[in-house]
Amino acid sequence: xxxxxxxxxxxxxxxxxxxxxxxxxxxxxxxxxxxxxxxxxxxxxxxxxxxxxxxxxxxxxxxxxxxxxxxxxxxxxxxxxxxxxxxxxxxxxxxxxxxxxxxxxxxxxxxxxxxxxxxxxxxxxxxxxxxxxxxxxxxxxxxxxxxxxxxxxxxxxxxxxxxxxxxxxxxxxxxxxxxxxxxxxxxxxxxxxxxxxxxxxxxxxxxxxxxxxxxxxxxxxxxxxxxxxxxxxxxxxxxxxxxxxxxxxxxxxxxxxxxxxxxxxxxxxxxxxxxxxxxxxxxxxxxxxxxxxxxxxxxxxxxxxxxxxxxxxxxxxxxxxxxxxxxxxxxxxxxxxxxxxxxxxxxxxxxxxxxxxxxxxxxxxxxxxxxxxxxxxxxxxxxxxxxxxxxxxxxxxxxxxxxxxxxxxxxxxxxxxxxxxxxxxxxxxxxxxxxxxxxxxxxxxxxxxxxxxxxxxxxxxxxxxxxx
Amino acid sequence: xxxxxxxxxxxxxxxxxxxxxxxxxxxxxxxxxxxxxxxxxxxxxxxxxxxxxxxxxxxxxxxxxxxxxxxxxxxxxxxxxxxxxxxxxxxxxxxxxxxxxxxxxxxxxxxxxxxxxxxxxxxxxxxxxxxxxxxxxxxxxxxxxxxxxxxxxxxxxxxxxxxxxxxxxxxxxxxxxxxxxxxxxxxxxxxxxxxxxxxxxxxxxxxxxxxxxxxxx
Amino acid sequence: xxxxxxxxxxxxxxxxxxxxxxxxxxxxxxxxxxxxxxxxxxxxxxxxxxxxxxxxxxxxxxxxxxxxxxxxxxxxxxxxxxxxxxxxxxxxxxxxxxxxxxxxxxxxxxxxxxxxxxxxxxxxxxxxxxxxxxxxxxxxxxxxxxxxxxxxxxxxxxxxxxxxxxxxxxxxxxxxxxxxxxxxxxxxxxxxxxxxxxxxxxxxxxxxxxxxxxxxxxxxxxxxxxxxxxxxxxxxxxxxxxxxxxxxxxxxxxxxxxxxxxx
Numbered sequence: 044x045x046x047x048x049x050x051x052x053x054x055x056x057x058x059x060x061x062x063x064x065x066x067x068x069x070x071x072x073x074x075x076x077x078x079x080x081x082x083x084x085x086x087x088x089x090x091x092x093x094x095x096x097x098x099x100x101x102x103x104x105x106x107x108x109x110x111x112x113x114x115x116x117x118x119x120x121x122x123x124x125x126x127x128x129x130x131x132x133x134x135x136x137x138x139x140x141x142x143x144x145x146x147x148x149x150x151x152x153x154x155x156x157x158x159x160x161x162x163x164x165x166x167x168x169x170x171x172x173x174x175x176x177x178x179x180x181x182x183x184x185x186x187x188x189x190x191x192x193x194x195x196x197x198x199x200x201x202x203x204x205x206x207x208x209x210x211x212x213x214x215x216x217x218x219x220x221x222x223x224x225x226x227x228x229x230x231x232x233x234x235x236x237x238x239x240x241x242x243x244x245x246x247x248x249x250x251x252x253x254x255x256x257x258x259x260x261x262x263x264x265x266x267x268x269x270x271x272x273x274x275x276x277x278x279x280x281x282x283x284x285x286x287x288x289x290x291x292x293x294x295x296x297x298x299x300x301x302x303x304x305x306x307x308x309x310x311x312x313x314x315x316x317x318x319x320x321x322x323x324x325x326x327x328x329x330x331x332x333x334x335x336x337x338x339x340x341x342x343x344x345x346x347x348x349x350x351x352x353x354x355x356x357x358x359x360x361x362x363x364x365x366x367x368x369x370x371x372x373x374x375x376x377x378x379x380x381x382x383x384x385x386x387x388x389x390x391x392x393x394x395x396x397x398x399x400x401x402x403x404x405x406x407x408x409x410x411x412x413x414x415x416x417x418x419x420x421x422x423x424x425x426x427x428x429x430x431x432x433x434x435x436x437x438x439x440x441x442x443x444x445x446x447x448x449x450x451x452x453x454x455x456x457x458x459x460x461x462x463x464x465x466x467x468x469x470x471x472x473x474x475x476x477x478x479x480x481x482x483x484x485x486x487x488x489x490x491x492x493x494x495x496x497x498x499x500x501x502x503x504x505x506x507x508x509x510x511x
Numbered sequence: 512x513x514x515x516x517x518x519x520x521x522x523x524x525x526x527x528x529x530x531x532x533x534x535x536x537x538x539x540x541x542x543x544x545x546x547x548x549x550x551x552x553x554x555x556x557x558x559x560x561x562x563x564x565x566x567x568x569x570x571x572x573x574x575x576x577x578x579x580x581x582x583x584x585x586x587x588x589x590x591x592x593x594x595x596x597x598x599x600x601x602x603x604x605x606x607x608x609x610x611x612x613x614x615x616x617x618x619x620x621x622x623x624x625x626x627x628x629x630x631x632x633x634x635x636x637x638x639x640x641x642x643x644x645x646x647x648x649x650x651x652x653x654x655x656x657x658x659x660x661x662x663x664x665x666x667x668x669x670x671x672x673x674x675x676x677x678x679x680x681x682x683x684x685x686x687x688x689x690x691x692x693x694x695x696x697x698x699x700x701x702x703x704x705x706x707x708x709x710x711x712x713x714x715x716x717x718x719x720x721x722x723x724x725x726x727x728x
Numbered sequence: 729x730x731x732x733x734x735x736x737x738x739x740x741x742x743x744x745x746x747x748x749x750x751x752x753x754x755x756x757x758x759x760x761x762x763x764x765x766x767x768x769x770x771x772x773x774x775x776x777x778x779x780x781x782x783x784x785x786x787x788x789x790x791x792x793x794x795x796x797x798x799x800x801x802x803x804x805x806x807x808x809x810x811x812x813x814x815x816x817x818x819x820x821x822x823x824x825x826x827x828x829x830x831x832x833x834x835x836x837x838x839x840x841x842x843x844x845x846x847x848x849x850x851x852x853x854x855x856x857x858x859x860x861x862x863x864x865x866x867x868x869x870x871x872x873x874x875x876x877x878x879x880x881x882x883x884x885x886x887x888x889x890x891x892x893x894x895x896x897x898x899x900x901x902x903x904x905x906x907x908x909x910x911x912x913x914x915x916x917x918x919x920x921x922x923x924x925x926x927x928x929x930x931x932x933x934x935x936x937x938x939x940x941x942x943x944x945x946x947x948x949x950x951x952x953x954x955x956x957x958x959x960x961x962x963x964x965x966x967x968x969x970x971x972x973x974x975x976x977x978x979x980x981x982x983x984x985x986x987x988x989x990x991x
Contacts, residue, residue: 053933057935060934069689073689073690089543093541093543097540113526124674181687203689205688226693233695233696257671265696267696267697268696270639271640290537292668293540295665296665309560309561310561310626311678313562313679313682313698314698315680321674322674323633346531362939363939366935402878404889407882408889421830422794425794428797433793444785446801448753448787449802450801451781451805454785481930484969485937485972486967494756495756498764503767503779
């Protein structure tokens with residue numbers, strides 16, 4: 044485990060909320076709207092729940108035979124003319140990419156969105172070695188220009204207002220700070236990216252799915268930016284996590300029916316592109332990346348998280364994420380899926396994330412591949428408690444409460460005396476009364492004059508003969 | 512290129528050590544019941560929702576006239592279809608040469624009713640970049656070649672026969688600024704689809720229609 | 729994972745059926761009227777209801793935080809108190825979910841399995857086991873919004889979550905619709921979490937409070953007078969928020985409405 048500082052999502056979320064009365068309500072409203080569209084699209088598919096079950100089973104089948112499907116994919120992709128590389132971790136992924144780019148004399152590379160490349164922190168690695176990296180997805184480009192990671196895996200800049208973007212572009216691209224029309228702002232990046240696409244020696248993409256049967260990988264975008272990057276420069280490099288495998292072409296029907304509906308409430312993304320070998324006259328490199336995935340596969344409680352197809356539906360439905368903003372999670376992956384993925388990279392640094400949830404369970408119900416996200420969040424809390432990562436106040440009051448609640452005579456003795464009960468109640472109900480976070484925004488509930496137990500003893504005395 | 516053989520073995524070894532003990536069977540994917548809606552109607556509705564526009568054109572001449580109405584100022588019209596000449600034929604050239612295309616014209620092998628997407632391959636596009644560098648796209652589609660959903664669509668595609676294939680659902684789009692929908696983020700700014708069966712010319716290989724099995728009933 | 733309880737029909741309930749009342753600690757101490765309403769309501773159906781006097785708490789605050797070591801004494805005591813009963817009924821979805829779904833770390837003895845399987849939330853007991861078709865003694869002439877807690881919806885299945893596709897159902901609504909005068913009022917986000925979340929409401933105070941406030945405004949926008957829930961803990965949080973913000977909303981437990989009081 045690293046020596047990195049623990050991230051504090053509750054504090055960061057508070058700053059997002061109190062920052063102004065604009066950002067958090069807007070963020071919540073947009074993502075809630077996305078959920079409404081998702082619900083409508085899903086409702087239009089009579090077999091929706093059956094599709095989720097099938098998708099879940101295909102992923103579980105693939106993951107329980109992952110070695111086999113990776114070898115099949117590699118053999119078929121190689122046969123089609125792709126160069127297949129294997130990267131044990133982020134460092135090796137970055138080295139491989141760097142060496143390919145260096146061999147081709149590439150000084151500036153343009154890429155589409157890839158959470159895996161974010162996870163590997165590839166851009167700073169390449170830029171430190173003199174290779175300029177340009178994001179071509181609008182949301183990613185906004186975040187890159189602002190020096191921030193994406194805050195959402197599908198809508199990277201969803202936490203920003205159009206004013207934020209206009210001012211950012213004014214600073215970095217030189218546009219009018221007062222023109223915040225999204226059409227204009229989009230056009231700015233289109234015109235900015237086009238000459239780069241034409242000049243660059245390489246385009247990079249991620250991969251949403253890799254099909255073992257044909258050695259094909261798939262990339263889904265709405266902008267067509269991944270396709271320009273793959274079809275114009277002579278070199279195409281794709282980074283693909285080893286969990287992205289699926290066995291057969293036929294399986295894709297299931298996943299593509301679920302993916303964009305879950306992600307954004309549309310039947311598909313505008314472009315669902317399938318790459319089987321290099322394009323005519325081009326060169327294709329595929330980097331298969333482990334970076335902790337094989338280890339995760341061996342974690343009995345958590346390997347189902349590898350089923351994730353990165354749709355972001357759990358983030359959109361999550362009431363905590365919607366009020367927090369993705370940057371509050373301080374990690375590559377935010378929202379419910381981030382809560383269960385991030386600790387596999389660093390348990391200590393991300394030990395607070397599992398507590399940044401109400402365990403409402405909506406994430407598990409919305410997940411198109413039926414990952415038991417909410418149950419895994421609770422299981423991560425157990426891990427953190429075992430490691431001693433519970434906040435001190437919670438640890439101490441639980442130790443007291445745990446004892447008293449197991450001993451009815453002590454419990455009722457405390458309850459019987461009004462004043463100690465008042466004193467005691469907040470400790471097991473409200474835990475750290477000294478900080479009084481309950482009372483900052485809420486009135487405290489009143490302690491009743493007579494407990495239910497006392498009422499019962501007074502009114503149902505015929506039952507009360509076993510009183511101690 | 513550097514070999515990463517040892518990492519390959521390490522990863523596969525780690526996977527084999529970690530594989531969950533209980534194997535899961537690959538599930539059967541059933542044939543789902545279809546809605547009664549006419550495929551062409553459903554396709555048009557979804558294409559429109561995706562930002563594309565479908566046009567019924569009876570003849571090639573009508574298609575050309577519609578093209579001129581839609582894109583009166585277009586200087587470079589690059590055609591990958593035999594029916595419409597455009598100002599330039601799509602030929603197998605360096606993709607950078609397609610950077611000045613105002614309107615690209617391509618034919619899709621089939622469309623998908625549940626999304627309004629069309630299937631385009633490297634062979635249909637001649638050069639992949641035609642589909643993505645063109646400012647605007649015209650897609651020709653035989654109205655008889657519409658499948659119901661993605662299950663049927665994937666029974667029809669031949670990923671083993673092409674290096675590139677794309678389900679394209681309308682024009683390029685983004686909603687990255689305040690969730691506001693904008694068309695023409697990076698790819699085509701507009702997509703107009705003409706319902707037009709392939710011309711019965713000997714140069715059109717009939718194989719695209721006859722050699723592929725029809726999707727299951 | 730939710731443990732499915734076996735289907736039981738009305739005929740299995742008789743005078744000899746041993747029924748226990750499970751009154752969660754915070755209800756005992758702060759909302760005794762909810763316990764009284766629950767007991768009186770069950771007695772109206774001629775049931776023989778006992779209240780084991782040694783009960784304390786189901787262990788949820790600790791278990792919910794992952795602290796199984798400190799949860800275990802309360803969980804074991806719960807099993808000890810309730811193992812002799814055929815049905816254990818609690819007016820609190822999240823506490824029942826704790827027993828049914830999360831008593832999974834302690835040793836799974838026959839007693840533990842029995843208690844987990846036989847513990848019911850009040851609404852599901854009335855709806856699924858007693859099949860109640862009327863509450864002739866109850867009248868409530870108010871506009872009511874239902875707040876089914878997340879534990880009740882997604883943990884116990886008393887209503888269809890909006891994320892899951894299929895035919896909508898809501899057992900709480902089914903019961904409340906049988907109360908004379910009561911007007912069920914739909915709101916914009918009926919099953920979006922209110923932000924209570926147990927320890928979450930203090931460890932993540934800002935987010936929790938924001939969620940609760942939006943919940944209250946959703947209710948106000950639709951002209952709701954009373955928010956009614958099978959989970960008093962969510963209401964305790966929402967009520968605290970509404971009072972602090974000076975919002976005119978009232979919060980009561982579903983048992984009080986179905987029993988006709990006490991209020």
